[in-house]
Amino acid sequence: MKKSRKTTLSDLSKALNLNISTISRALNDHPKVNETTKKLIKEKAKELDYRPNPLAQGLQKQNTKTIGVIFPTFDTNFFFRVLKGIEKMMHESGYQIIISTAGESRIQEKKAIQSLSSYHVSGIIVFLSFEHEDPSFLIDIQDEGIPLLFMDRIYEEIDANYVISDDFVGMYDTVNQFISKGTKNIIHLQGNLQISTAFNRLLGYKEALLKNKISLNPDFIIPCQHQTEVKTGLRNLFSKYALEDIDLITCYNDYYAFQALEFLKENNIRIPQDIQLLGFANEPLSVYTSPKLSTINQPAEEMGVIASEMILQEIQHNQQGESYQFLTKKMSTFYLKRESTLL
Amino acid sequence: MKKSRKTTLSDLSKALNLNISTISRALNDHPKVNETTKKLIKEKAKELDYRPNPLAQGLQKQNTKTIGVIFPTFDTNFFFRVLKGIEKMMHESGYQIIISTAGESRIQEKKAIQSLSSYHVSGIIVFLSFEHEDPSFLIDIQDEGIPLLFMDRIYEEIDANYVISDDFVGMYDTVNQFISKGTKNIIHLQGNLQISTAFNRLLGYKEALLKNKISLNPDFIIPCQHQTEVKTGLRNLFSKYALEDIDLITCYNDYYAFQALEFLKENNIRIPQDIQLLGFANEPLSVYTSPKLSTINQPAEEMGVIASEMILQEIQHNQQGESYQFLTKKMSTFYLKRESTLL
DNA sequence: ATGGAAATTGCAAACGTTTGCATTGTCTTG
DNA sequence: CAAGACAATGCAAACGTTTGCAATTTCCAT
Numbered sequence: 096m097k098k099s100r101k102t103t104l105s106d107l108s109k110a111l112n113l114n115i116s117t118i119s120r121a122l123n124d125h126p127k128v129n130e131t132t133k134k135l136i137k138e139k140a141k142e143l144d145y146r147p148n149p150l151a152q153g154l155q156k157q158n159t160k161t162i163g164v165i166f167p168t169f170d171t172n173f174f175f176r177v178l179k180g181i182e183k184m185m186h187e188s189g190y191q192i193i194i195s196t197a198g199e200s201r202i203q204e205k206k207a208i209q210s211l212s213s214y215h216v217s218g219i220i221v222f223l224s225f226e227h228e229d230p231s232f233l234i235d236i237q238d239e240g241i242p243l244l245f246m247d248r249i250y251e252e253i254d255a256n257y258v259i260s261d262d263f264v265g266m267y268d269t270v271n272q273f274i275s276k277g278t279k280n281i282i283h284l285q286g287n288l289q290i291s292t293a294f295n296r297l298l299g300y301k302e303a304l305l306k307n308k309i310s311l312n313p314d315f316i317i318p319c320q321h322q323t324e325v326k327t328g329l330r331n332l333f334s335k336y337a338l339e340d341i342d343l344i345t346c347y348n349d350y351y352a353f354q355a356l357e358f359l360k361e362n363n364i365r366i367p368q369d370i371q372l373l374g375f376a377n378e379p380l381s382v383y384t385s386p387k388l389s390t391i392n393q394p395a396e397e398m399g400v401i402a403s404e405m406i407l408q409e410i411q412h413n414q415q416g417e418s419y420q421f422l423t424k425k426m427s428t429f430y431l432k433r434e435s436t437l438l
Numbered sequence: 439m440k441k442s443r444k445t446t447l448s449d450l451s452k453a454l455n456l457n458i459s460t461i462s463r464a465l466n467d468h469p470k471v472n473e474t475t476k477k478l479i480k481e482k483a484k485e486l487d488y489r490p491n492p493l494a495q496g497l498q499k500q501n502t503k504t505i506g507v508i509f510p511t512f513d514t515n516f517f518f519r520v521l522k523g524i525e526k527m528m529h530e531s532g533y534q535i536i537i538s539t540a541g542e543s544r545i546q547e548k549k550a551i552q553s554l555s556s557y558h559v560s561g562i563i564v565f566l567s568f569e570h571e572d573p574s575f576l577i578d579i580q581d582e583g584i585p586l587l588f589m590d591r592i593y594e595e596i597d598a599n600y601v602i603s604d605d606f607v608g609m610y611d612t613v614n615q616f617i618s619k620g621t622k623n624i625i626h627l628q629g630n631l632q633i634s635t636a637f638n639r640l641l642g643y644k645e646a647l648l649k650n651k652i653s654l655n656p657d658f659i660i661p662c663q664h665q666t667e668v669k670t671g672l673r674n675l676f677s678k679y680a681l682e683d684i685d686l687i688t689c690y691n692d693y694y695a696f697q698a699l700e701f702l703k704e705n706n707i708r709i710p711q712d713i714q715l716l717g718f719a720n721e722p723l724s725v726y727t728s729p730k731l732s733t734i735n736q737p738a739e740e741m742g743v744i745a746s747e748m749i750l751q752e753i754q755h756n757q758q759g760e761s762y763q764f765l766t767k768k769m770s771t772f773y774l775k776r777e778s779t780l781l
Numbered sequence: 782a783t784g785g786a787a788a789t790t791g792c793a794a795a796c797g798t799t800t801g802c803a804t805t806g807t808c809t810t811g
Numbered sequence: 812c813a814a815g816a817c818a819a820t821g822c823a824a825a826c827g828t829t830t831g832c833a834a835t836t837t838c839c840a841t
Contacts, residue, residue, distance in 0.1 A: 456820080456821090457820060457821045457822075458821090458822095459820080459821065459822080459823095460819080460820055460821075463820090470818070470819065470820090471818095471819065471820080472818080472819060472820085475819085475820090494826090496826090497825095497826045497827065497828090498825075498826050499826085500826075
């Protein structure tokens with residue numbers, strides 16, 4: 096394993112008999128270096144295939160052209176779609192992306208963020224799934240001058256950019272709409288409440304019932320930590336209730352809905368004639384089921400794009416010493432009727 | 439935007455009145471530093487929340503604990519599943535992941551790789567989609583001491599680790615099996631042949647026919663650059679052939695198959711009774727269609743895991759100056775019968 | 782010619798580590 | 812008690828940049 100060294104500034108310096116600082120300035124198009132020498136240097140640089148060392152640059156400038164992205168886990172397609180949006184914008188702007196998953200615990204979330212901070216990333220886009228009773232470490236990161244952008248969750252205490260999708264309103268509006276058109280008995284397959292999105296979707300469901308003065312039947316809220324628990328949950332439900340007792344099943348997300356779909360099909364329950372089914376997220380797969388899944392659309396890729404734009408803005412402002420006004424962008428969600436619902 | 443500085447070795451050095459080198463050694467558990475001082479130093483480090491600066495370390499050691507991953511594009515779920523496998527292994531081993539997409543051109547592929555190299559990543563996992571007439575830049579990277587692992591494509595000229603899924607055999611075996619059980623008229627929806635996987639899958643199809651002395655009907659190979667062209671392709675086919683003339687449609691990948699599925703349903707063609715349909719890749723969505731899609735399984739996540747293990751092995755060997763024997767791991771693909779086929 | 786401003790280039794410190802070598806201190810042993 | 816061995820620590824260079832300041836050169840107006 097022979098190691099061929101890379102050309103450095105000092106190589107160029109020797110080759111051209113010019114001081115290293117002149118070389119550096121020339122390559123950075125610093126105004127006060129002679130145009131002729133500049134050209135000379137650039138040519139030589141190309142000839143020797145000089146490429147700057149981002150580590151050295153980062154160390155010196157305390158800032159790498161790199162964005163950190165932290166996901167909770169990789170188990171839903173939604174995150175990948177967001178990532179796709181981020182990756183598109185960032186690479187257009189010449190930024191590298193470092194990804195990290197936070198896994199299951201608060202501690203891991205914290206570690207992941209700190210690790211990114213020590214890489215001197217230019218900014219961090221975070222999906223935090225857990226509540227942090229003491230989010231001060233987040234403020235610490237900001238104090239280091241690293242812009243933080245939060246996705247899908249708001250911390251009142253923290254002044255930052257936010258991109259959230261309106262989980263609450265999405266569910267609330269849709270359920271409300273169904274009720275107002277006469278739908279009565281509505282189930283909710285509830286996700287892990289530690290995750291804020293699950294919490295907000297449940298809340299939307301409850302509030303819609305409340306507003307319409309429908310009393311909450313606790314049996315109608317089926318808690319599932321994971322999509323694998325959906326079928327059991329439904330089995331329990333139907334051991335207690337008849338088909339006619341149920342009009343619509345709403346779900347924490349599309350994956351829950353897929354499970355429900357399978358369950359219903361297995362039991363020869365017709366969708367939507369016997370029971371209607373509603374997902375959440377509009378995962379790409381939802382077009383391919385049959386019947387095609389009605390769902391609540393969440394513009395995943397667009398969220399990635401917007402988040403990227405916002406954080407790049409903030410970075411740019413900071414670099415130029417301008418003040419910057421934080422924004423909260425609420426991405427609207429909307430009911431998307433396909434075949435698994437009637438209304 | 440106040441900037442709170444991070445604690446560095448020299449901060450610790452001052453605080454403890456010890457030389458910086460002792461601090462460094464202590465924290466790296468170097469044997470020749472007194473156990474008591476070691477403990478002292480570590481405590482202080484924790485107290486001041488010292489975290490090493492990976493940039494400085496990388497610059498010094500010419501190696502960051504970072505793995506680069508290059509994808510062609512992000513438009514199929516397959517890559518995400520591989521990424522999931524990679525991310526799992528790498529974070530277990532304390533490596534960060536930098537991702538990059540190569541986009542549409544050879545030039546971009548080359549740039550992406552070189553950019554990663556200048557980040558002094560410890561290794562690069564690459565999906566290259568294009569043929570490179572001059573792959574010498576890849577060898578250059580290796581010469582810099584950066585292990586390269588190729589996914590899904592073999593370069594005869596380049597000695598490296600490879601993880602490939604057996605596209606050819608997967609398609610060949612399956613088609614062969616169908617023929618031997620009496621299936622006659624088999625279509626292939628062919629992908630973009632610039633991409634090696636598309637090429638190999640087509641080849642598998644052709645060879646299977648050849649082996650069984652079935653003459654190739656050029657009409658039966660329908661070239662589609664993209665899944666969006668599938669329906670048009672099929673429309674053309676059926677303008678020339680009757681339903682009875684076709685027994686089975688094989689596809690470049692599951693997404694092509696999904697399109698075909700829609701087309702067939704739209705035209706009230708029953709699957710699999712009238713026409714059978716076979717995908718490729720076993721994308722997660724293929725369970726949710728109806729009928730459920732039969733496909734050829736490709737163990738995506740596992741490929742990511744294996745690739746990670748292999749490249750970590752190589753890195754470790756290199757670091758210890760041991761010699762390392764390159765491997766080529768061929769992941770087996772297999773026919774997965776679900777509901778869209780009969781056999 | 783000549784003073785001085787402006788343009789160009791060079792010097793050296795700094796970013797935060799790691800590590801070979803030199804130095805100091807401590808202990809053992811004959 | 813001296814000397815050598817070993818343990819512990821310190822010194823300084825190196826990784827490849829950037830950048831404020833100093834030094835040099837060029838040029839123009841007087």
